[in-house]
Amino acid sequence: MVAVLAHIFNVVSPQKYLQVVTQQRNFKALPQNFNPRTGLITECLGSVMRLTVDKSLAFGSQIEFDAINGSQVLPLTTPLAVKCGFSVESDPWGKTRVLVSLLNCFAKNEDDSEFDLNMRVRVRGINKAEQDVFEVEKTCTYNQWAPREILCDRNYMEVSVNRLPGEITALKRQPRMAKEQTFDQWTDTVSEAITSRYNIWRMVFFTPKQKAMVLEDALNTGYGITTTRSRLVLRSGYDMPETYVENVNGVPMKVIRVTTYFKKQWSVTMLDTVAACPTGGVVFTDELITWNFPLVTPLMSSTENKIIGMVMGIDGKQIDSAQMADRGYSLTTTDTFIVMTLPVGGQDGYYKSHCVNDQYHIRYTIEPMLELFWSEGGFDATRYKVLFPIKTPFMPRPPQSVDYTAVDQKVFDVLLGTFLYDVELVNITFSTGVLTVVEANARGFNVQEQRFQNGSKTFRLQVSFSDPVVVTNQVDLVVTVYTLPLIYSFLILPEYTPFSYSTSFKATLQDVILPTVSGACDKEKFHIMISFGNMGKNFNIMLGTRDLTPERSVDYDVKENGTHMILAVPFLAVDVAFELMYPSSLRARLDVLLWEPTNKWSLSDFSLACNFPMTMTECFSNGSMSALAVKVQSVSQLVPRQLTLRDPKCKPKFSNDRFAYFSFDANSCGTTRTFYDGVMMYQNEISLGDEPPISQQAIKGVSIPFVPEYRVTVSCFYTVNDTQTIAFFTNPRESDPLPETGFGELQVLLRLALDGSYKDFYVEQDFPVGRLLRKPLFFEVALLQSTDPRIELVLEDCWATLKEDRNSAPRWDLIVDGCVNLVDHYETVFHPVSPDGVQFPSHIKRFEVKMFAFVQDNIVLKNQIVVHCDALLCDVNQTDGLCKKLCPSPIPLKTARKVRRDADHDQFQRAQLSSGKILLSSS
Template identity: 50%
Template sequence: MYMGINGQRLDKSQMAARGYTLYTTDLHIVIEIPVGSPDGYYKSHAPDYQYHITYIVEPMLEVLWRTNSKDDTKYKVLFPITTPLMPRLPHVQDTTVSETRMFSVYLGTFLHDVQLRNITFSTGVLTIEECSARDFIVQEHHFPNGTKGLSLLVPFGDDVVLKHNPERLVTVYSLHLIFGLIILPEEIPFAHPVELQASLQDVVLPIISGTCDQNMFYIHVKYGSQGTNFQAMVGPRQLTPEVAEEYHFQENGTHLSLILPYAAKDTAFELFTSGSVRARVDLLLLDIINNWVLADYFLACDFPLTTTACYPNGTMNALAVKVESVPNLVPSQLTLKDKSCKPVFSDFRLAYFSFSVDSCGTTRRFFDHYMVYENEITLSYNKGVAYASPIDPEYRQTISCYYVINATQSVAFSSTHRSFDPTAEIGLGQLIVHMRLSQDSSYHHFYQAEDYPVEKYLRQPLYFDVELIESTDPQLELILENCWATLHNNRTSLPSWDIIVDSCENGDETMFHPVVSDAKVLVPSHIKRFSVKMFTFTKDEEVLKDEIYVHCDAVICDTNSQADGSCRGQCVHPTGLGNAKHQGRKGLKRERRTDTTHQRQISSGLIFLQNTVKPQIKTEVS
């Protein structure tokens, strides 16, 4: 037995190479040929317009009988074989890249006997030549195994492509088509439909960014694909050329920038906290045609802002700002506790108050080592309503000034009945006591810093003036608690001699002088004057040093407060120290007060003892 193909016998090596087998059973001779062997071929079919293929091959069987008579009998069998129909649904591959704005589709694979005849679009049927004339690209792709595929490119902009915008600025493109195919040579037609869809953000949106410093907003806009084809809103106002001039508007082909002060009219105040105010700027970019929002941006930053300032001359300044939590606030309608005290300046978003601590209903109290002045900025409910106003006003800002040793602090608390939290504001200042040495008992002329050291004769009076400066509050009084002299500028050095003890004169050499109001003395209670005769420290009849320094502890007290024990006047309770004071003059060691409640510590410059032939009275120091 031999087998062959198309009438040609194959040897065993040829059969093995092709994967053919030939064998027998008890009843049959069997030939096995793989489908797809190169000795056969495929054929396309289209039953019911569906693509199928068959495989056709023509094997040969040669049989030889040989007998003892050596007569041979042989015959050949040629038997063409066609496989049953095998469906081959074409594969569709969508290779569209939206950014190229071109539909790209691949259809395959087909046998070589399939040919594309036409393509049906939503607008009609186009031949291959007509497709090429409309810049559609139709190509065949052939493969080594004898199959081929088809590809088609269609621009998004052609009218065969359907477009719609389900989302703002995003276009969905749809392409519905039917490939019309035929099988040669019979020209049997069949078709395959394809639906393609792609989305593209046709408009690249503008990008907004911003930063802040201590005073300004800096806004930057990077243009999108539409360039400057938008309408900008800064806060409630459109960015017209007039508005742009206010905000240092600049632009080039790709960007624009704005610089806004945080207090510009188009910004909003959200809240103010300790030492700062939170301001916000809103920027809106709108599509000119459809009024779509292309970009919505806000920038909020905290900016330094002193809302309360306290000054040692008794002046309080306060700033109230309109915040979004109180939208109906009219700053000009704000008042202090005394409703007749209105802002000295106001506009649509702030009110500025300046008043003295003894006016506008300001209260004053003492606690610990603080002296506190307080007032309140409020916005009352509208007058004339039929119902009673609530206890709490619609807007309240409490202002407090805390005066401490040689410094001033201010604290402002603000609140409303809305979601506006209390906040605190801290300020700094000075409340100063100083001591001067007068040239004579008139207290009209004083030694200046460049006059020191001042030379005085022994027993010559020294006229001292101690004053609380830069304060106009008549309810405050300065009290000299203790004064003493030392050989050195260190106020705690020894030896020392007491001049004033427990607010009273120490002996006959110390004398208080009355202070009356005149052109230079506005508040007499703020000044204390005393004199002491020049002396020197001696030991064993020898002068230790011919110079002295004078030091004092002064307190500031509330003349109206019964609880302030330090403010009962200068020496209203004679202490009767008697001989003890005389002993102190010889070097009585006193423990200096260290409690600094309302206390100021002051010292004079160097006072030099001038040698003279006048009789000398020396102070002995043990």
């Protein structure tokens, strides 16, 4: 127990609590009889004396009281206090009040008007072995005793009646109050000693049945019975067995009724004493206390009652009408009740915190006093004083949470209240554990206690969103909900009663910076950069259709730091999708998806498509062809190894799950050839043929009808010195763009032979070549490397110019539309090509011209010529057009042209020609 108390006081120190209670109430100025040295106040209040022990003395200490009877010191126990007229009450703030009846067992009484009261106060600290002792001496004067005085204190009822002979005679006329009967004639000479305590013969208690006791038994039972010079005093606790409850107009009252018999010699005197104290009659609302006191009580033996005086008081002290009005009190009467009203929360009472089922409640306490003075039938009067502590029912006051959070500052700022000053915050349970107030502030939280003048306080707490005690939850792509769950733990002082309160605060903020993806390509790889945003790497990365695993991260050369990640993915990796094929490149796409695995949210969806260098179709000058078929995304069910050319026997030279490679001659595998005005096209087709893929064949007799359509047309267009490839397309994806055209080369060469045997030819280093005027020039136009015997080379036009520019002027036609120029006096001569030494004679054309020079107005323009030709490729079986054109007969030479051919000019001039210059030589 000592350890527990020590722990409690470490949590809430006595100094801290003293600070709390000092601010709880706005105390009025201290009375003049306040002793600042001892902290004790004594006051005489009519028939009672009030001793107040100030909180500054009482706090944190154990207080005990002693009654002093001459040289005898008696500890004031509860039974002794009831029996002898003492009551003790302490409020939660440390102030203790003791009410002492002037007719108590130990007062020194002088003529029932002056009373000396002595007490001793012992104060012992909880952790102190020694104690402080204070002596209290107080003299009170009170000489206004009524024939009957009744006091209802907190723990006892007291009634005193006048026992003098003159009064006894009067009492005979009021037998319910005090009456006398004698066996001898009563005379005024009877001494007061007859009714002294020593002459008490017996006492009869009415419960309401009669129960007789001798004085000694009554005293041993716990009743207080004394006599003074003029009065008989009876005192009883509320729970004594001879008391009973009488309901008066709905108000329960505790009643004690006793007849005391005095006997001396041959006379017997009886005195009736009765006391009745209310134990109920209070009605509560949230704002008002109403105390109903019966207008007629068991104390009244006549219906002819007259209230002479009616006074209200607080804490045993009377207050006047002005004070009542100022404090909102009222005291009125009805036909059946005396009604007192008091506002809940008035300044003369106090609130106190309580815990009920771990819920915070408060209760208001006030001690009003009602003092009545009445007479019955115009004779003897009764003074009646009731000290009636009132406590309201427990009023639930669940704490209210006020959220002052500034979301943009990312700091929870919350207020919890209100509480009375007797509530102390001990610790707070966060999501990560429990912290005392000191620990929370040391950690960086801001925990403050805010006090108000009305006796209440609140607790304010500030916590950053970024602290680990705050629970974060991303509710959608950009919104985060920050939650601060709290359990406040309190103590109610001074009882150190614990209770707790759970609450939670939330803040919603659009503060999520989503991760982003960017990328670029080089000739071999996709280079991807991922920026984490402010989420950290709390997401999965999907490349294509698969999540990026640690094993594949090694393959893709993944590097990362706290904010970014980079990776390099080869364009032929399995996670890359193929979109389109071009003759010399492949269009590939890498899809990158960042997704949150808990809620399956897509955080960023990025696609990067690039063209990577890769030869898809090649057309060779010898007529062979190669083609690479790729499984593109639009035909994802394709099995490449099942592809064929038009001839189903022509299968891929190589295949895997993504590619099929074909290589074939132009005159094989069903390849077709078409001529278009001198342009020749070879064409084949890659498809699935007549056999569906294995995955689509019948399974257990059930045929799956769907077969992916895949058809790739491969075409090569040949022109002189130029080859073009038309790329393929697939159905039914008509929206897919057609790929660009690929390039190849078909070589046709114009060369000059050394002589008419056409066995040796001038090479590039031999030019320019010199020739005498009218000497023959032997030209050959040849299609090189082609192995197709169905092709025939046809000369369409040949002409000579002075310059390398074939479109320059002047110009002299040598061959026109496949025939010699008939207007040329020195006619061009065609030479047949024999099959001796030549594999494909149709691929070669030979002609002879005489060396000449251009003259104008009989002036040689230049001593060189350049010969140009246009060639066509024709089918040997073609029967129309230039390929099979018949030439006309020679016609006479025309001389109308200003620029003419002069074969007699012998001027020599040397020049370098890239196409082969022929110089006119003079020798």
